[in-house]
Amino acid sequence: MRDFVMTSTSLTEGHPDKLSDSISDAIVDAYLLRDQDARVSAECAVASGVVFLSVHVASEASVDLSQITRDVIAEAGYEDTDFSPDKVAILSSVSPHRRTSQAIGSQIESLNATVFGYACRHTPEMMPLPIALAHRLARRLSYVRREDERFAALHPDGQVQVAVRYGDRQPQRLETVMVFSALKTGERFAPVAEADVRSAVVAPVLAELDLPSADASIAVSLEKAETSGGPTWHGGLTGRKNQVDSYGGYCRHGGAALSGKDPWRIDRLGAYAARYAAKNIVASGLATECEVQLSYTMGKRMPLSVEIDSYNSGAKPDDVIADALSEIIDFSPAGLMERFKLAQVPAERGGRFFQDLAVFGHFGRTDLDLPWEHTDLAEQLRSA
Known part of the structure; x- marks a missing residue:
């Protein structure tokens, strides 16, 4: 695909899908603030006058889900007749999260996902x-x-x-x-x-x-x-706007939602790692655009393959760049968590980190200091 028209969409914080993402990620932040080993999966649905929460969690931490929900709705600016922080009904279900058999900090082997990351020279943020x-x-x-x-x-x-x-x-x-x-x-x-x-x-x-x-x-x-607006007009669900969260449909993405999951989930962690790899390749000058694919499977802590597509813009063959990438970055979940420190970030930033990603995208953010947006490996990649 060389000549085409690409249409992409972004949403403000009050769009019901983005409101659902924000509530889910605020719950993730709240648990990680109190327990860095917490495993969390938070799903949210909003409709006229009501919010539904389904939370699976493995943690002894106590979190007020209702207050978090009302705070997010208020911050978004809702004061509708049937949907406002003080009037909305909140229905929640909290269930045990099935932890992996290994300790949280170990090399987790129970994972299965194919994730993608992308970067290019079209904009200063490489999006x-x-x-x-x-x-x-x-x-x-x-x-x-x-x-x-x-x-x-x-x-x-x-x-x-x-x-x-x-x-x-x-x-x-x-x-x-x-x-x-x-x-x-x-x-x-x-x-x-x-x-x-x-x-x-x-x-x-x-x-x-x-x-x-x-x-x-x-x-x-x-x-x-x-x-025409708000949950009265159209409902919202966590994770329904993957193209908005990633690259606007310009390239592939893993398909799984990013919001509402603790950072140990490989579909979230891996997507950040793939973006980090692609951005460092472009920043190094090895390619003017690059898509990185990481394929994980059950029983293997490392991805089965690390592939790149430079769309014929590479200064070296794609397989040579991919080999250098694999030598420099430990793509295991434990290695990536050690590099990004994602479980600790909410506590380090006053209890709020993932919620800020729920609106205006997870990548290319110049308003947030995101570890996967750093280009600290560019020189090392050039040398390799």
């Missing part, structure tokens, strides 16, 4: 342009809603879609931008014009875009929340 641009616009939409009184009527449930035309796998021009937000209603909310959203949200982001965009189709859609 595909469509998803990077969609996240910038969604973050800007969220910012003006919170910080500018003129946009107080914007609902927490928002969405941005971006289409970019590629030629020979390089971004050529911006095709379309679509910004959607539900609107709160009531006398205390001043009307919001679509032209104002275009001026305050879209224009500042596109002004920084080094790509032809004058002919791009730009649309803003604002509709009443009762008919």
Whole structure:
């Protein structure tokens, strides 16, 4: 695939799926803050007036699931008639998590997943342009809603879609931008014009875009929340927006959800490791774009294969780069946890880490210090 149009989507924190992800990851943070050996799987579903929680946990730590849920809903900005922090009904089920037979810190062998990571030179954050641009616009939409009184009527449930035309796998021009937000209603909310959203949200982001965009189709859609936004209009589930969380559909991903799982889960840990490997390959100058595939299977602590695809952009053959990668990085779960320190991060950062990943993507984040975004192995890869 060399010449094509790629469309990617980003969501604000009040989208029901992202709200579910945020609640699930806030639960993971809460357990790891109190117990770094906790094993957690937290699933969430939101609907009109109700939140359902299914949590499997192996830990002696005590966590107030209801309070966490209400805090996340409040932070997202919900004050709907039937969905607000003080009115929503919370139904939860907590069950024992089946630990692996080995101790948490050992070389876990009960794992099975194929994961992918990607990096390229299309943006400073080494992400595909469509998803990077969609996240910038969604973050800007969220910012003006919170910080500018003129946009107080914007609902927490928002969405941005971006289409970019590629030629020979390089971004050529911006095709379309679509910004959607539900609107709160009531006398205390001043009307919001679509032209104002275009001026305050879209224009500042596109002004920084080094790509032809004058002919791009730009649309803003604002509709009443009762008919178009929030859990009253559409339900939410943890892990339903994998493309938003990863690379916007530009490349492959493992398929499994990232949010709501403790970092020992190989589908989450491995996805971070694959991104780390791909980004360091691109940062080293060994390729201008790179996809890394790690294949794990039951009974083996190391991946059966470490494969890369440089899309013919590599300075060396792909198998040579893959061999160097395998020599430098210990891709076992224990090795990756030792490198990233993910079980300790929530406590080191005041009890909050994974929740911040639930919105605006897990990769390419310039607003967060993420260990898998570091390029500390670039020089070592060049030497190898």
